[in-house]
Amino acid sequence: MIxxxxxxxxxxxxxxxxxxxxxxxxxxxDHVLSALEQEAQDSFHLSLAEEVINTDxxxxxxxxxxxxxxRQGLYGSFSRMLKQEMLNTxxxxxxxxxxxxxxxxxxxxxxxxxxxxxxxxxxxxTLIALLIPxxxxxxxxxxxxxxxxxxxxxxxxxxxxxxxGLNTATCVFYLCFAWDAMxxxxxxxxxxxxxxxxFFSSIFLRAFMKMYNSALKLKLR
Amino acid sequence: MSINSDLxxxxxxxxxxxxxxxxxxxxxxxxxQKVKAITDGGFNLKEGALYPALHKLEAEGLVExxxxxxxxxxxxxxxxxxxxxxxxxxxxxxxxAFIKSLQLLLNLKPALQ
Numbered sequence: 001m002i003x004x005x006x007x008x009x010x011x012x013x014x015x016x017x018x019x020x021x022x023x024x025x026x027x028x029x030d031h032v033l034s035a036l037e038q039e040a041q042d043s044f045h046l047s048l049a050e051e052v053i054n055t056d057x058x059x060x061x062x063x064x065x066x067x068x069x070x071r072q073g074l075y076g077s078f079s080r081m082l083k084q085e086m087l088n089t090x091x092x093x094x095x096x097x098x099x100x101x102x103x104x105x106x107x108x109x110x111x112x113x114x115x116x117x118x119x120x121x122x123x124x125x126t127l128i129a130l131l132i133p134x135x136x137x138x139x140x141x142x143x144x145x146x147x148x149x150x151x152x153x154x155x156x157x158x159x160x161x162x163x164x165g166l167n168t169a170t171c172v173f174y175l176c177f178a179w180d181a182m183x184x185x186x187x188x189x190x191x192x193x194x195x196x197x198x199f200f201s202s203i204f205l206r207a208f209m210k211m212y213n214s215a216l217k218l219k220l221r
Numbered sequence: 222m223s224i225n226s227d228l229x230x231x232x233x234x235x236x237x238x239x240x241x242x243x244x245x246x247x248x249x250x251x252x253x254q255k256v257k258a259i260t261d262g263g264f265n266l267k268e269g270a271l272y273p274a275l276h277k278l279e280a281e282g283l284v285e286x287x288x289x290x291x292x293x294x295x296x297x298x299x300x301x302x303x304x305x306x307x308x309x310x311x312x313x314x315x316x317x318a319f320i321k322s323l324q325l326l327l328n329l330k331p332a333l334q
Binding site for chain 1: 248249250251253254266269270271272273276277280288291292294295296297
């Protein structure tokens with residue numbers, strides 16, 4: 001069957017209405033069109049597309065279930081990748097960056113740990129490091145993909161992994177630094193915790209960027 | 222004769238890995254048609270079995286994907302990763318051993334070497 005542009009648009013609109021994510025839409029649309037193009041009969045009706053979806057995809061419910069499974073699977077694999085990249089920063093040669101950062105931190109800590117300027121800069125540095133993944137997510141989801149009709153299935157996984165650092169920092173803040181902090185610690189220990197947060201925010205940022213560049217770019221098309 | 226698809230359960234990933242190993246880069250609909258052609262219409266990948274299996278292989282890192290614009294629409298291709306190539310060989314070995322046992326169990330005349 002040769003489909004004209006109006007018929008293709010009709011199929012596209014239908015597939016759009018039964019899928020939640022761009023990747024699923026592309027896959028189902030391509031499959032349905034490929035199947036209908038092989039059909040022997042000439043007369044087109046949308047029920048033919050519905051039939052392909054029912055027989056080849058197991059129906060609409062099955063498509064939604066599969067989207068949910070893929071979404072969860074991607075979240076799991078991105079999280080594993082992020083953790084692995086974080087661990088990789090402790091291997092040679094990436095560990096050299098960690099060591100230089102650690103030396104810098106120790107130098108400042110034992111030198112002028114209580115200097116207000118250094119403490120403020122460390123807090124700002126930590127915040128920037130934790131915000132960059134989030135900004136990357138916002139850029140990808142709302143600026144780069146603004147013309148896309150559907151969101152990417154990877155956005156979910158990206159959002160939660162991007163928020164991981166900020167969520168952890170918020171917990172640490174409420175636990176140790178807030179006015180009514182749950183744990184009362186001495187100023188020297190608080191500075192040490194802050195340096196540790198700075199150190200790990202750097203690890204998180206580097207790991208996130210590596211994960212984003214190596215895997216996400218391929219999956220987020 | 223159409224074969225009961227339940228008989229293929231558990232071997233779908235082996236079938237997919239083997240197909241990708243033999244034919245390289247393939248897309249979803251192409252895989253269904255290839256299976257249909259090889260089995261002379263005896264086995265149809267229906268009822269949503271194909272894509273969940275492909276996505277599972279992708280999540281396991283055995284299959285890699287790429288997208289291309291074909292006839293004005295985005296087409297997703299699947300191909301074996303380096304881990305997938307090893308897995309395909311192992312799965313085929315497993316399948317051969319299974320078929321051999323099945324032949325003995327059901328007292329079938331050997332048709333496969």
